[in-house]
Amino acid sequence: MMFFNGSARIDGARADVVFVSPKRHVLSNNVAEYQVLIIGLQMAVEMKISSLKVYGDSMIVIN
DSSP: OEEEEEEEETTEEEEEEEEEOTTOOEEEEEEOGGGHHHHHHHHHHHTTOOOOOEEESOHHHHO
């Protein structure tokens, strides 16, 4: 599973991406909001993840 979340803040954009492995190990990385999903997917490719469910808070990105 991969979760991504972006939010606007007074001091700039913030976004989080969190991976949860099938054994429930958590890996995370903070990145700029507009890149969070793309970078998360690039990380999944680098980790050779072959099946991934992606969840996020942005319906624009999800759709």
